[in-house]
Amino acid sequence: MKLEDLRVVDLSVFLPGPYLTMTLADHGARVLKIEPPGGDPGREIGPRVDGETVFFRNTNRGKESLVIDLKDPVGRERLLKLCDEADVVVETFRPGVVRRLGVDYETVSARNPGIVYCSISAFGQDGPYRDRPAHDLAVEALGGAISINEGQDGTPAIPGIPAADMLSSLQALSGVLMALLRRERTGRGDYLDMSMHDAVLAAYPNVVGPVFAHGRDPVPKHERSMGGSAFYRIYATADGRHIVLGGQEAKFVRNLLSALERPDLAVLCEAGPGPHQAPAITFLSETFVRRSQAEWVEWFAGRDICFAPVKRISEAFDDPHAQHRGMVLGGGATRQIGPAIKFRHEPARPRLSVPRLAAEAAEGNEVGA
Template sequence: MAKLTGIKVVDLSLFLPGPMLTLMMADHGADVIKVEPPTGDPARQMEPVEAGQSVWFRNLNRGKKALALDLKSDEGRERLWELLSDADVMIEGFRPGVMKRLGFDYEAVAAKNPRIVYCSISAFGQEGEMAHHPAHDLAVQALSGFLSVNDGDDGMPVVPGAPSADMAAGLNGLSAVLMALIGREKTGKGDYVDIAMFDSMLPWCAHIAGGAISGDDAPVSQTQRSLGGAAFYNVYNTLDGKYVVLGAREIKFAKTLLTALDRLDLLPLAEEEAGPLQKPLIDYLRSTFANKTRDEWVKWFADKDVAFSPVLNFREALEQGFVKERGLLIEANGSHQIAPAFRFKSEKNWQPSVAPELK
């Protein structure tokens, strides 16, 4: 039996953080009812489309039921109350204050169903000076400091490839909801969870922003071991205009590579502080990697114990043999879906379910 069988979730969220949270619950047996506005979740219209549905929408909403409700109408509100009467979890992602205006804030819902675990997801939390500031992932990453170190050699920040604030909020939301469900087993009462994208991002900076956390200067990428200032934790161009990375800073890997390149004399530089002291080693590796194509380097490194990887695009990444081996990309009913990141030994092999049409 799936771990969350018997848990009923009413999900009023759209786009990414909330639907990702409830996707993980649906993948593990929860009965998720996705409540959408009459026009539907905008993600339904996001391209590309495969087998008649948005790939984005399918991969975030499979295994759920979908219901269109106009919460500004008496009929819509009455139907939502029916859904919430025996729900275990409610998720909403509206701007702060909207649910109270609609009559479905935590106090109102808990008065009728005290066992409910109610989770609100927003950019900056439900209270405080930033609560009503409009923001999606990029703005949250900018205000949390992370965008400042998502930069190139010229120091200019670039748009991140991953919606980290959205994903962090979804993961924190899932953790909090599951904790509250465990707590309910002891107390018999649910709880309210205020998940902010900004709050969810901040703990991720501890390993790079220690100085700023303790009141000193903010990190500068080119002087940080994890952000581009270390030779053996860096990205390098190859002859064919592609890229490779060295992805671990342990000195044993530096010794192995520099021995193979017959430049063991440069090993002391790998032990220097990140930044200018390692620049001669970075420059040497840049000129070295530029002499072969990406795939030639893959072959060269094949028998060497070095934390090396080619930089792949998503198509190349998904076509790797171990992706199929681990069952991470599943094709079913004419569509492709990314499998859950965690699976349990006690459960059968995961198979994708369909994403709901709006009713």
């Protein structure tokens, strides 16, 4: 496999770091998960099946576990020896902690100049917020994401996806792979300072227009991709469920409004987002609420319109398309989320085993063995 010779020392906990290193493991890397006495907190978060939480299983499959107390000099030296033979180190401590523990990039790279060392933190290794404690929600709030995640009543809500966690994890994955490519050419590793806050701000290409162009904040209910367009919006159906229209191109607008015998409303929708689209929004709201979600799914079938039913998560994973794409691994209560990176010639081969806490470091279990 692509990464079968890659050796990774994983010092991370919770979500961003473990998801990154699990992705590497899915594609062949050998990942040694270094856990503190007591283990990764993810082992205790959420529902548990067969002794492991679903959360931990879906962020740590295919790894090997080793408990090391980094506050103990013997443990610290043991970790440094592992890093001597490793290609990648990933850590998610608060800034300054790895330096105090004596396992920071400077120490590791002095012994192993080829190491790619990735630190993921809430706000990065420098700046005014460097030492501020935060998880996903607080980072999204400070990054502005919560302010635009609001309903038509103008009240912000907690996003259903941990955007700061996942965006920073995927950005860090990209950075690690770029650094490894550079190392192939130069022989030198590198240090990645990945900030969850940076990752949120970097995710605004289609949102920041009003801010940069006009010096004003987006008004979600009037903006193109947040509900200010009749054709980019959530609508209720007769059975208390919902559907969405998710494409504002003229052809989609005219296809739907013509089918509903209101082509006169197309001109409003083609004039850009904003309050002037209210008549179209009202018409579509009154139309969609007359039938059930299932009836609208049937009605839209075969029509060239960006439409989708709002599915529950259980429905999304049971969907035939998700099954076909391999996004569900295993069966029953121990199912896992499949890898999203799809290679044609050398696809991922995720190992569904989950590392036991305090697994004995038997001879040959070290990363460099």
